[in-house]
Amino acid sequence: xxxxxxxxxxSVFSGLGFGLLFxxxxxxxxxxxxxxxxxxxxxxxxxxxGLIASTFHLGQPKRALKAFSQWKTSxxxxxxxxxxxxxxxMAIYGAGAVFYGQHWRxxxxxxxxxxLGTVFTTSxxxxxxxxxxxxxxxxxxxxxxxxxxxxxxxxxxxVTWALWLILIAGGVQLAxxxxxxxxxxxxxxxxxxxxxxxxxxxxxxxxxxxxGTNYLLREFVHVIGRRHATKLRVIAxxxxxxxxxxxxxxxxSHIAGGLALLAHVAGVFTARWLFFAQAExxxxxxxxxx
Amino acid sequence: MTELPQSTQKKLGLVIDLDTCVGCHACxxxxxxxxxxxYGAPLSDQDAYGAAPSGTxxxxxxxxxxxxxxxxxxxxxxPKSCLHCEDAPCVTVCPTGASYKRxxxxxxxVNESDCIGCGLCAWACPYGARELDQAAGVMKKCTxxxxxxxxxxxxQEDHIPACVxxxxxxxRHFGDLGDxxxxxxxxxxxxxxxxxxxxxGTKPVNKYLPPRPKDxxxxxxxxxxxxxxxxxxxxxxxxxxxRTLDKI
Numbered sequence: 308x309x310x311x312x313x314x315x316x317x318s319v320f321s322g323l324g325f326g327l328l329f330x331x332x333x334x335x336x337x338x339x340x341x342x343x344x345x346x347x348x349x350x351x352x353x354x355x356x357g358l359i360a361s362t363f364h365l366g367q368p369k370r371a372l373k374a375f376s377q378w379k380t381s382x383x384x385x386x387x388x389x390x391x392x393x394x395x396x397m398a399i400y401g402a403g404a405v406f407y408g409q410h411w412r413x414x415x416x417x418x419x420x421x422x423l424g425t426v427f428t429t430s431x432x433x434x435x436x437x438x439x440x441x442x443x444x445x446x447x448x449x450x451x452x453x454x455x456x457x458x459x460x461x462x463x464x465x466v467t468w469a470l471w472l473i474l475i476a477g478g479v480q481l482a483x484x485x486x487x488x489x490x491x492x493x494x495x496x497x498x499x500x501x502x503x504x505x506x507x508x509x510x511x512x513x514x515x516x517x518x519g520t521n522y523l524l525r526e527f528v529h530v531i532g533r534r535h536a537t538k539l540r541v542i543a544x545x546x547x548x549x550x551x552x553x554x555x556x557x558x559x560s561h562i563a564g565g566l567a568l569l570a571h572v573a574g575v576f577t578a579r580w581l582f583f584a585q586a587e588x589x590x591x592x593x594x595x596x597x
Numbered sequence: 598m599t600e601l602p603q604s605t606q607k608k609l610g611l612v613i614d615l616d617t618c619v620g621c622h623a624c625x626x627x628x629x630x631x632x633x634x635x636y637g638a639p640l641s642d643q644d645a646y647g648a649a650p651s652g653t654x655x656x657x658x659x660x661x662x663x664x665x666x667x668x669x670x671x672x673x674x675x676p677k678s679c680l681h682c683e684d685a686p687c688v689t690v691c692p693t694g695a696s697y698k699r700x701x702x703x704x705x706x707v708n709e710s711d712c713i714g715c716g717l718c719a720w721a722c723p724y725g726a727r728e729l730d731q732a733a734g735v736m737k738k739c740t741x742x743x744x745x746x747x748x749x750x751x752x753q754e755d756h757i758p759a760c761v762x763x764x765x766x767x768x769r770h771f772g773d774l775g776d777x778x779x780x781x782x783x784x785x786x787x788x789x790x791x792x793x794x795x796x797x798g799t800k801p802v803n804k805y806l807p808p809r810p811k812d813x814x815x816x817x818x819x820x821x822x823x824x825x826x827x828x829x830x831x832x833x834x835x836x837x838x839x840r841t842l843d844k845i
Contacts, residue, residue, distance in 0.1 A: 308720075366714015366734025373693035373711055377599045383692035383717055437686065437797055438723045495796050496723075498661075503791040503805060504615075504673055508665035513672060516625070516657035519650045522728040526719065589794065590725035593659055593677065 308439065309526050310583035313363035318429060319579050321357025321390070322451060323572065324350050325422040326459020328397050332419030334410050335465055343404040349462065351394070358390060382435055386428035393421035426455040433582075440494035441487040441586045450476075450483045454547075454575055461551065461568050470555045473571065477548035480578060484540060491587055491597075501592045512595025528591045532584025539581055547574025599691045601684065605703035608775030609741055610681050610802035611761065612784055616809045618768035620660055620674030624760035628656040628678070628739075631759035636744040637709050641732035653730045655679070655739045656760055673808055676769070678760070679726035679739035680793065680801030681705050687718035687727060687738075695736070703775070703802060704743055709735045723797045741771075774802050 327350040330336075331343075338346055362368045375391075377384040396418035403409040430451035433442040457472035498512065499505025532539075551567035551574075587597045632655055633640040642652035656678040664670045681698075685705050688696045695711035696718050698704070707718075712735040719727040719736065727738045742758035745751060755762060761769040772781035781804075784790070790804035818824075831839050 364716070366716075366729055366736075367712060370693065370711065370713045373695075374713060374715070375692075377692050377694050380599045380689040381692045381717075383690065383715065387692065432690075432717065435690070436721055438721060496794060500796060501723075501794050502661055502673075502675060503793060503807065504661060504663050507663045507671065507808065509663065511662045511664070512659065513662040514660035516622075516654075516659050516677075521651055521657075522653065522719075522731070523725045526716065526729075527725075588720070589723045589797075593725060 308583045308586040308588060309529050310532065310580050311364050313360050315576065315579050315583065317357040317361035318451070319357070319572070319575050320353045320360065321429070322426055322455040322575075323458045323462060324352070324354025324357060325390075325393065325425050326455035326457070327462040328354065328393065328422040328459070329419045329456060330459050330463035330465060331404075332397060332400060332415040332417075332422060334412070334415060335468075336463060337404075337410055339404050339408040339410075341405075343401065346463070347397075347401040347405065350397075354390070354394065382428055382431040386425060386432060389421055389425040389428050393418055393425050396421060423452065423456070426451055437494075438589050439586050440490040440496070440589070442582075443494075444486065444490060446479065446483045446486060449479050453479045454578075458571060458575065461564075461571055464564070466555055466559055466564075469567075470552060473548055473551055473555075477544060480544065480547070487585075494589070496589045496592065498592045498595070501589070512593070515594055523590055524594060524596070527588035528594065528596045529584050530596070532581060536581060536585055539577055543574050543577035543581065545574070546570045547578060550574075599688050599694050599696060601688055601698055602700045605683075605698070605700055605775065607702040607773045608681075608683070608802045609702045609704055609746070609772070610774045610781075610804070611678070611741075611758070612770040612772070612774070612781045612790060612804050612806060613676055614768040614770070614788075614806040615673050615675060616768075616788075616806060617766045618658075618674040618676060619766050620658055620672075621765065622658050623763050623765060624676055624769060625654060625656050625658055627759040627763035629654060631742060631745065632737075632740070636740055637707075638730055638733035638735055638737070640737060641730055643731055651731075653728045653737050655726075655728070655737060657725075668811070668813075671808065671811065676760075677724060677726070677793075678803075679705060679741075680724055680799070680803040681739075681741065683800035683802060684798060686721040686723075686797075686799060690717045690721045692717070704741045705738070706740055706743065707736050707738055709733070712736050723794050723799065724801075746771075774804065 362371050374384055374387045378388050396414055400411055400415045400418050403411045427448055430448035434447035437443050453476035457476040460469035460472050498510045502510055504510045550570035554563045554567035591597045629640055640653040644650050659675040661673045661675055662670050685698055688698050693711045693713055695708045714734040716729050727736050730737045746756050757771045761771045770781050772779045774781055785804045788806040790806050792801050
């Protein structure tokens with residue numbers, strides 16, 4: 308799949324933003340006043356910034372409001388609704404913390420759950436697609452959720468939680484990669500099933516429909532990323548897990564915490580880029596490509 | 598609404614005969630011609646006369662080489678467009694309700710004034726049937742020429758999709774695949790029509806008729822090795838030249 312920068316930015320930043328909102332909603336940290344304002348500002352910049360970035364890949368962004376209508380069947384629509392509901396509730400909760408020094412617990416917990424729900428619905432947009440076997444598994448939502456909660460803990464300054472959650476997220480990420488590698492073969496989709504010509508003999512794509520490229524090839528066939536996949540995985544895991552864990556284990560300072568956060572986010576970016584670049588859509592088979 | 602109908606009154610679709618398709622791409626051209634001039638946004642091209650031309654097509658013809666265990670390889674031309682699936686994954690993923698499947702005839706359509714061009718339906722389609730038009734920013738797909746098949750301004754013989762109307766080899770058939778008595782359903786039954794990627798669970802309406810078995814080469818006469826060779830040794834000047842050049 309084509310790793311569109313807008314979608315990668317969106318999913319990484321909104322994942323972090325909603326992860327932070329999750330912790331804030333639960334009352335960890337239970338800050339008030341100006342400190343709470345800074346926490347909420349960071350969370351909203353990340354979450355809303357991510358959502359705005361996601362509209363950049365739309366062909367007709369001016370009609371984006373229509374995307375709220377099809378929650379009965381569409382995960383994308385559910386994501387839009389969940390995101391707005393989470394941002395709305397957390398704004399009320401945040402106002403209470405910033406201006407009144409109050410933590411309205413019920414609203415906070417509801418907002419925290421909706422924040423997680425937003426990340427879950429985002430991940431289900433990918434996990435629902437049978438056409439991309441690497442994504443079509445329960446590990447995809449687990450991968451998104453674990454990274455969001457871990458990154459959120461890091462942003463929220465919950466050092467102990469962050470330490471363990473980053474380790475868990477790293478484990479889930481490894482499993483996602485290793486099991487993901489087997490998914491295309493396990494899906495059973497081949498050029499033979501795509502063309503139904505396998506009964507005659509060995510099928511080979513002889514000539515594409517056009518000499519040039521097209522939307523399908525640009526969107527679904529991306530080979531460059533896979534060449535360095537192993538190196539990038541090592542880099543991603545190092546930045547995402549190893550560096551932050553070491554920095555969190557040394558006595559806490561804000562500089563070490565900031566560096567841990569930067570490394571973690573860079574690692575998540577690399578992993579998210581690979582999430583798209585390595586994913587293979589079955590339509591590539593028709594073109595003799597993967 | 599992007600909920601799929603429980604059932605449709607008709608299942609209009611195409612039956613494509615891989616045995617007779619000659620790979621001329623006439624259906625591709627007639628499809629582009631009709632659909633760029635009629636319903637919805639035109640099918641745009643980018644850099645059409647430049648170094649890297651690319652454009653929106655609703656129908657594309659692939660060609661595959663199939664190598665049997667014995668005998669020569671076969672070349673199969675393979676037209677591919679929207680299969681108007683009964684369980685169309687492209688419809689349910691649509692966040693705006695722009696994609697829908699019609700109850701009356703089962704045609705899968707895009708309401709372009711509701712499409713935000715997010716591309717998710719194209720991601721959900723295993724067949725590559727949907728293409729986001731780069732000029733209009735909306736999703737384009739085969740409409741089964743919905744603006745031809747019910748169009749009273751056209752003569753009766755044109756009440757079929759442009760690709761079917763134009764196919765010079767009779768490889769494309771249009772009809773109601775929900776009616777077991779229809780000509781297309783009979784054809785599918787006789788020729789063993791198949792679904793593409795059945796494991797995807799999309800239940801395509803369009804069916805593909807597999808190539809018929811090829812003729813076997815006739816058995817050679819058992820006495821053939823004993824027959825005098827037809828290809829004789831050259832005589833005269835050519836014979837001398839042949840022998841002389843052999844010696845050098």
